[in-house]
Amino acid sequence: MIKKTASVHWEGQGKHGQGQISTETGALTNYPYGFASRFEDDRQGTNPEEILGAAHAACFTMAFSFACDKAGLATTHVDTTASVALAKQGEGFVIERIDLTLSASVPGIDDATFQAIAATAKAECPLSKALAAVPEITLKATLI
Template identity: 45%
Template sequence: MPIRNASARWQGNLTEGSGTLRTGQGGYEGNYSFKSRFEEGEGTNPEELVGAAHAACFSMALSKALADAGTPGTSVETTAKVHLDKTDAGMTVTRIELDTTGQVPGIDEAKFVELAEAAKRNCPISRLLSPGAEISLTARLAS
């Protein structure tokens, strides 16, 4: 399997400095700062990137689970809300809320939720994050 790379550069002090980050193959490049992370400033932040990675990984895992069950989906759309909280150990990602909607012909809601829960457990990013963060899931079929 390939090894994936990403890089970041930070200039200046914590509160007034700024940085840029880039995925290894150039698919994404963006700015980040103290304000984009802890306030409402422009740019991205590590938590958004974790959320994007988790939503993408989970969506792919659910797509595979649906196909393996004989009910391939037309689409799976997932959002991830990443909670960064101050704990005794310092700033910590404590919780991630996954919310997914699938367009899946020929499946009932209960089976869809069952497969989504399995995908949550088996997605590599969920396995990475679950020892330290609570991961919840809301799954529904598109109407």
């Protein structure tokens, strides 16, 4: 089993508190986040939804590239965006949907095969599986 670790340190109360996110690789080291970077337009910190989107996009992109490789097709470049929608629900919030947008160059593939591989990669990606409670995860895949 492979284990990866991230940690958070938080100081202060609720809206006025501030957190710092770190990962074992050092990709994030004491990276700030708080109410303003999550619910307002503060661009000086990150937020859980942005990190979740990055993780999902990264996982799906690798799954797609590996699936193409398995089919004997080489990806020359793959770009994925994940848009995570956080919505108010009762007194709390819920991740309502995640929209994946894939753009890829795969020489020698037809669009039907491309779409099938992309859909399978979305279904088989470990993060997609982990996020099964999200009501809607969409995929728009464009072959370049």
